[in-house]
Amino acid sequence: MKMHALRRILAVVVIAAACSTYLFVSIAVAQEKSSGAMITMPSPKLDGSVSVEKGLAERRSVRAYKPEAVSMEEVSQILWAAQGITEPSKGYRTAPSARGTYVIHVYLVAGNVSGLPAGLYRYEPKGHTLVKLSEGDKKGDLLKAAGQAPIGPAPAALIISGVTDRSAANPNWMYLEAGHASQNVYLQAFTLKLGTVTMAGFKPEAVSRALNLPEKEQPIYIMPFGRK
Numbered sequence: 001m002k003m004h005a006l007r008r009i010l011a012v013v014v015i016a017a018a019c020s021t022y023l024f025v026s027i028a029v030a031q032e033k034s035s036g037a038m039i040t041m042p043s044p045k046l047d048g049s050v051s052v053e054k055g056l057a058e059r060r061s062v063r064a065y066k067p068e069a070v071s072m073e074e075v076s077q078i079l080w081a082a083q084g085i086t087e088p089s090k091g092y093r094t095a096p097s098a099r100g101t102y103v104i105h106v107y108l109v110a111g112n113v114s115g116l117p118a119g120l121y122r123y124e125p126k127g128h129t130l131v132k133l134s135e136g137d138k139k140g141d142l143l144k145a146a147g148q149a150p151i152g153p154a155p156a157a158l159i160i161s162g163v164t165d166r167s168a169a170n171p172n173w174m175y176l177e178a179g180h181a182s183q184n185v186y187l188q189a190f191t192l193k194l195g196t197v198t199m200a201g202f203k204p205e206a207v208s209r210a211l212n213l214p215e216k217e218q219p220i221y222i223m224p225f226g227r228k
């Protein structure tokens, strides 16, 4: 083989290697960007003008929402009400937990939240942040899996899931904890003039599959929310 033909082959090999390295790095960067990113939320307000008594007296399940965005401030407040840390030295939260084991996780399915790309996020009480798990509006998938019409038009929904392997001492604890968190969300939504409803009428496996939730978690409640 002549020298110039050899050089040409070598050049093609080098270019191909450079292209595939570039492609590999680009894909890795894109994946990094689309999952695992931490989003800091506005700090929650620790005081308000609506009394607990008014919230208890007037709270109702709301299943119709205006087609308007909810704000990051509202999402932050709702997530804090569900599981926010209120005593950092001990990690205690807004809702009680048997032996402080905290056997629930809260996820946000964001469809129309101003300042937040549509996607699935996990709420991290420590640091009051969101961890992006996947991009794109998952509400359609959630609606199909749960078969509950109010999910469709809601700008966002919470999923409260139980961590099954940490609930070993008593498998009922995760359901009880989910109930406490859910009532907090009802009351907080009321003070924000938002509507919500707690839903348990769905097949947990179907919802888990639709959102690709971890194997050792079981979705207990879905709480769509939005402006009423």
Ligand SMILES: Cc1cc2nc3c(=O)[nH]c(=O)nc-3n(C[C@H](O)[C@H](O)[C@H](O)COP(=O)(O)O)c2cc1C
Residues within 6 Å of the ligand: 059, 060, 061, 062, 063, 148, 197, 198, 199, 200, 201, 202
């Ligand atoms: C364990 C549980 C499961 C529920 N599941 C659903 C549900 O799947 N879909 C729904 O629209 N509402 C559901 N709800 C809401 C109830 O229908 C609602 O709380 C009830 O009608 C009383 O109305 P109120 O919340 O306005 O007081 C559920 C409530 C609880 C406590």
